[in-house]
Amino acid sequence: xxxxxxxxxxxNAAEVEITDLSFLYPxxxxxxxxxxxxVPAGERLALLGPNGAGKTTxxxxxxxxxxxxxxxxxxxxxxxxxxxxPIIRQRVQLLFSSSDEQLFMPTVAEDVAFxxxxxxxxxxxxxxxxxxxxxxxxxxxxxxxxxxRLSTGEKRxxxxxxxxxIQPDVLVLDEPVAGLDPAGKRxxxxxxxxLGQTQIVITHDLSFALELCPTAAIINNGRLQAIxxxxxxxxxxxxxxxxxxxxxxGFRLDRLDGTPSASAKRPGRRKS
Amino acid sequence: MHAPDGFLTPDVAAATAVLSSGVVxxxxxxxxxxxxxxxxxxxxxMAGMMAAFVFAAQMINVPIAAGTTGHILxxxxxxxxxxxxxxVLVMTVVVVAQALLFADGGVTALGYNVLxxxxxxxxxxxxxxxxxxxxxxxDHSLAVAAGISAAGAVVATAAAFSAEWALGASAPVPIGRxxxxxxSAHTIVALGEGVITTMLIGSVLTARPDLVRGIGANRxxxxxxxRLSTTWxxxxxxxxxxxxxxxxxxxxATAPDALERFIVDNELAYENLSPAPFADYGAGVLGHSLQDxxxxxxxxxxxxxATAMLLAGAVVAMRQPTAAKHLLSDLxxxxxxxxxxxxxxxxxxxxxxxxxxxxxxxxxxxxxxxGSWVQRVEADQRQSTGGIVLRLALVLPALLxxxxxxxxxxxxxxxxxxxxxxxxxxxxxxxxACRAVLGVLAATALALGTTPEQIGRGxxxxxxxxxxxxxxxxxxxxVNLVGGEAERAQQAMVARGFQARWLWQARPMASAAGALxxxxxxxxxxxxxxxxxxxxxxxxxHSPSGEASALDPMTPDRxxxxxxxxxxxxxxxxxxxxSHLVGR
Numbered sequence: 108x109x110x111x112x113x114x115x116x117x118x119n120a121a122e123v124e125i126t127d128l129s130f131l132y133p134x135x136x137x138x139x140x141x142x143x144x145x146v147p148a149g150e151r152l153a154l155l156g157p158n159g160a161g162k163t164t165x166x167x168x169x170x171x172x173x174x175x176x177x178x179x180x181x182x183x184x185x186x187x188x189x190x191x192x193p194i195i196r197q198r199v200q201l202l203f204s205s206s207d208e209q210l211f212m213p214t215v216a217e218d219v220a221f222x223x224x225x226x227x228x229x230x231x232x233x234x235x236x237x238x239x240x241x242x243x244x245x246x247x248x249x250x251x252x253x254x255x256r257l258s259t260g261e262k263r264x265x266x267x268x269x270x271x272x273i274q275p276d277v278l279v280l281d282e283p284v285a286g287l288d289p290a291g292k293r294x295x296x297x298x299x300x301x302l303g304q305t306q307i308v309i310t311h312d313l314s315f316a317l318e319l320c321p322t323a324a325i326i327n328n329g330r331l332q333a334i335x336x337x338x339x340x341x342x343x344x345x346x347x348x349x350x351x352x353x354x355x356x357g358f359r360l361d362r363l364d365g366t367p368s369a370s371a372k373r374p375g376r377r378k379s
Numbered sequence: 380m381h382a383p384d385g386f387l388t389p390d391v392a393a394a395t396a397v398l399s400s401g402v403v404x405x406x407x408x409x410x411x412x413x414x415x416x417x418x419x420x421x422x423x424x425m426a427g428m429m430a431a432f433v434f435a436a437q438m439i440n441v442p443i444a445a446g447t448t449g450h451i452l453x454x455x456x457x458x459x460x461x462x463x464x465x466x467v468l469v470m471t472v473v474v475v476a477q478a479l480l481f482a483d484g485g486v487t488a489l490g491y492n493v494l495x496x497x498x499x500x501x502x503x504x505x506x507x508x509x510x511x512x513x514x515x516x517x518d519h520s521l522a523v524a525a526g527i528s529a530a531g532a533v534v535a536t537a538a539a540f541s542a543e544w545a546l547g548a549s550a551p552v553p554i555g556r557x558x559x560x561x562x563s564a565h566t567i568v569a570l571g572e573g574v575i576t577t578m579l580i581g582s583v584l585t586a587r588p589d590l591v592r593g594i595g596a597n598r599x600x601x602x603x604x605x606r607l608s609t610t611w612x613x614x615x616x617x618x619x620x621x622x623x624x625x626x627x628x629x630x631x632a633t634a635p636d637a638l639e640r641f642i643v644d645n646e647l648a649y650e651n652l653s654p655a656p657f658a659d660y661g662a663g664v665l666g667h668s669l670q671d672x673x674x675x676x677x678x679x680x681x682x683x684x685a686t687a688m689l690l691a692g693a694v695v696a697m698r699q700p701t702a703a704k705h706l707l708s709d710l711x712x713x714x715x716x717x718x719x720x721x722x723x724x725x726x727x728x729x730x731x732x733x734x735x736x737x738x739x740x741x742x743x744x745x746x747x748x749x750g751s752w753v754q755r756v757e758a759d760q761r762q763s764t765g766g767i768v769l770r771l772a773l774v775l776p777a778l779l780x781x782x783x784x785x786x787x788x789x790x791x792x793x794x795x796x797x798x799x800x801x802x803x804x805x806x807x808x809x810x811x812a813c814r815a816v817l818g819v820l821a822a823t824a825l826a827l828g829t830t831p832e833q834i835g836r837g838x839x840x841x842x843x844x845x846x847x848x849x850x851x852x853x854x855x856x857x858v859n860l861v862g863g864e865a866e867r868a869q870q871a872m873v874a875r876g877f878q879a880r881w882l883w884q885a886r887p888m889a890s891a892a893g894a895l896x897x898x899x900x901x902x903x904x905x906x907x908x909x910x911x912x913x914x915x916x917x918x919x920x921h922s923p924s925g926e927a928s929a930l931d932p933m934t935p936d937r938x939x940x941x942x943x944x945x946x947x948x949x950x951x952x953x954x955x956x957x958s959h960l961v962g963r
Contacts, residue, residue, distance in 0.1 A: 167908075170912055172908050172911065172912055193914070196911075196912065196913070196914045197914065200912070200913070201909075201912050203905065203909055203912075205905065207857075207860060207902075208902060208905040208906045208909050209909045211424070211853065211856060211906050211909070211910070212852075212856075213832040213835065213836075213852050213855070213856065214832065221910075221913055221915075222913035222914055225913060225914030225915055225916065226914050253830070253832060254856065255856060255857075255859050255860065269913065270913065273913065273914070
C-alpha cells in the first residue's frame with residue numbers, strides 16, 4: 108500500500124481572535140451573544156464565569172465543532188470555516204471536561220496516536236510524537252495501560268498527551284482540574300506552565316486560574332463581562348459577585364497584591 | 380436464553396452459523412452501500428455505547444414476581460433506538476462477547492444464539508414496532524407499542540429456538556413438548572421485557588424524543604384511516620399476556636434464564652430458588668438407580684468426568700504449577716482464540732454418551748485453568764480465586780438446561796428412578812452437562828489469561844470484520860462506566876429504602892435505565908466530537924505496529940505457536956472422532 112504521508116507542520120503559538128460571535132441553541136437558549144475577545148499569541152488566558160455562561164460553547168467554536176452562526180473566529184488570520192477545518196484541527200486542540208469521553212482507544216498509547224494517525228503522519232514520526240507527548244506530561248509509564256483502569260489524574264494527563272501529540276498552536280482546556288486532588292492540580296499546572304502554546308483555560312477554580320494564567324476573562328450570558336490581569340479581576344468583589352464567582356473561603360488576594368480593580372477593562376459590561 | 384455448547388446437534392449449529400454470518404455480513408454491507416463509509420464509522424461510538432448499555436442493562440435485575448428477577452434481552456429496544464441494521468450488529472457483538480469473555484452461551488452455540496438473540500429478536504421487534512407505531516399518535520402509545528414489540532420479539536425468539544430444536548434436537552424431547560416449555564417459560568420473560576421496555580422508552584421519550592428513531596415520518600403524516608384504537612391494542616395485548624402468564628407461570632419457575640440471573644446476581648442463594656424437581660436430584664438418582672445400566676452409565680459418566688477434572692487439576696496444581704501456567708499465557712491472543720474455538724468444536728463433535736472422551740478432553744483444560752489460576756495467585760491478584768469461582772458459577776444455568784432436557788425427554792423409563800426421567804433423556808442430559816461444563820471451562824481459561832483488548836486484537840488479526848471488533852473494543856472500554864452508573868442508580872434507590880418484589884414496582888428502575896440510555900447516547904455524542912476534534916474523518920486509523928506490542932505477550936515464534944495449536948486441536952479432534960468408532 109502506498110500512502111503518502113503528510114509533512115509535519117511546525118508548531119508555534121498562534122493568536123486567536125473572536126469577533127462578535129453569536130450562537131443560539133435549537134431550543135432558543137442563548138449560547139453566545141456577540142462575544143468579542145482577542146487572545147495574543149503565547150498568552151495563557153483563564154476563562155471564568157458561572158455555569159451556562161457560554162464557556163464550553165465558545166470552546167467548541169474554537170476548533171470548528173460548532174460553526175459560527177454570526178461573527179467569526181480567526182486563528183492567526185485563518186478564518187475557521189469548513190474549508191479550513193482540516194488545518195484548524197491541527198492548530199487548535201480541545202481538552203474535554205470529561206477525560207473518559209476523550210480516551211476511547213484500547214490503550215493510552217493508541218489513544219495518543221489517534222490524532223497524529225488521522226493527519227497521515229509517517230508511522231515512525233507518530234511513535235516519536237506519542238513518546239514525546241507522553242513524557243511532556245509525565246505519563247510515559249502509562250503508554251501500555253488500559254484507560255478505564257487509570258485514576259482521574261492519570262486520565263487527565265493521558266488525554267492531554269493525546270492532544271499535545273497533534274502539536275497544536277492553541278490549547279483550549281475545558282475544566283482541566285475538575286475532580287483532581289490538590290497534588291494532581293499542582294502537577295497539572297506545572298506541566299501546562301511549561302508549554303509554549305497559546306492556552307485558553309476554562310475553569311471554576313479561581314486559585315488555579317491565578318496560579319497558571321496571568322490574564323483572565325469573565326463571561327456571562329454569552330457576553331464578555333471583563334478582561335484584565337487575573338489578580339485584578341479576582342480582587343474586584345463586586346465583579347465577582349455579579350458573575351456568581353467566589354474565591355475559596357479565607358482566600359484573600361489583597362494580602363498578595365493590593366492593587367484595586369479599577370484598571371481592569373470591562374468591555375460589554377452593562378450598567379445596572 | 381443463552382444456549383450452552385452442544386444444545387443442538389453439530390449440523391444445525393453449523394447451518395445456523397452460516398445463516399447468521401450471512402445476515403451479519405449483509406447488515407455490515409448494506410450500511411456501506413446505502414451511505415458513505417463515513418457514516419458507517421460515524422455510527423461507531425453510538426453502536427459501541429449501545430453495546431455497553433445492553434451489556435450493563437442485562438446486569439440490572441428487574442423484579443418479575445414474588446422476588447424472582449429477570450433481565451431484559453434488549454434486542455427490540457436497541458432496534459427501536461438505533462434502527463434494525465445497527466441493532467443486529469450491536470447485539471451480535473454483545474452475544475459474541477458474552478460467549479468469549481464470560482462463557483455465557485456456548486462458543487459452538489454462537490450460530491443459533493446469534494440467530495435467535497441478535498437477529499430474530501431485534502428484527503421481529505423492529506418490524507412489530509413499525510407496524511404498531513404507525514397507529515400511535517401520542518408518546519404514551521408509542522412507548523406501549525415499543526413494549527408490545529419487545530414482548531413479541533421475546534416470544535419470536537423462543538419460537539425460533541423451538542424450531543431449531545425440531546431440526547437439531549440433542550435429546551429425545553418432542554418438539555411440541557419443547558415448544559410448550561420454551562413458550563410458557565418465556566411468556567413471563569416476555570411480559571417483563573414488554574413492561575420494562577414500555578417504561579424505558581417512555582422515559583426516553585420525555586427527555587430526548589429525537590432518540591426514538593422511525594417515528595418522525597409517522598407523526599407528520601396524516602392518520603391512517605380505519606385504525607384500531609391504541610387503547611384497544613394495549614388493553615387486549617396486556618390482557619392476553621397476563622392471562623397466558625398467569626396460566627403458565629408455574630412452568631416458568633424452572634425457566635433457566637430467570638434462574639440464571641437469580642443465581643448469578645443474588646450470589647447463589649440456593650435456598651430461595653430450589654425448584655422442587657431439582658432439589659434432591661443428585662442424591663435421589665444416585666441412591667436408587669445405579670442398578671439400571673443406561674442411567675447408571677450416564678450418572679457415573681458425568682460424575683466420573685467431574686472427578687477426573689478435579690483430580691487432574693489438583694495433581695497439576697501441586698506438581699507442575701509453572702509448567703501449567705505457560706501453556707496458555709505464552710500464546711498470542713489469536714492463537715488462543717483458535718485453540719479454544721477448535722477445542723470447543725471438537726467437544727461438540729463427541730458422540731453423545733461417550734463419557735470417556737469427555738474425561739480425556741477435560742484433562743488439558745483443567746491443566747490450563749489451574750495454570751492461569753496459579754499465575755494469577757502468583758501475580759498477587761487478590762480477588763482472582765473468588766473471580767474464578769464466580770465465573771465457574773456460569774456452569775449452573777447450563778446444568779439447569781441439561782436437567783430440563785433430561786426431564787422433558789420421552790422414552791423408556793428405567794426402573795427405580797424417583798423422577799420421570801427416561802434413560803435416553805438421562806444420557807442426553809448428562810452429555811449436554813459435560814459439553815456445557817467443558818465449554819464454560821474453556822471459555823473461562825481463555826478469559827482468565829486474556830484481556831478483552833487482547834481478544835479484540837486477536838480477532839483483528841484473524842480478520843474479523845473491523846467494524847464489529849471496533850464496536851466490541853468500544854464496549855469493553857465503556858461497559859464499566861455504564862455498569863458503574865447502573866450500579867450507583869440501583870444503590871441510590873436501595874439506600875432510600877426501595878425494595879422491589881413485583882413487576883409493577885419496576886418503574887423507578889426503568890426510568891433509571893432510561894436515564895442510562897440517554898446518558899449513553901450523550902456520551903457517544905461527546906466521544907464522537909472528541910474524535911472529530913482530533914481529526915477523525917470517518918475511518919479508524921490503523922494503529923502502528925509499535926503500539927500494538929503493548930497488548931501482546933511475548934511471541935517469539937509464530938510458526939511454532941501455530942504448530943502447537945494445530946497439534947492440540949488435532950488431537951482433540953482425534954478423540955472426538957474415535958468416540959464415534961469406539962465403544963458403540
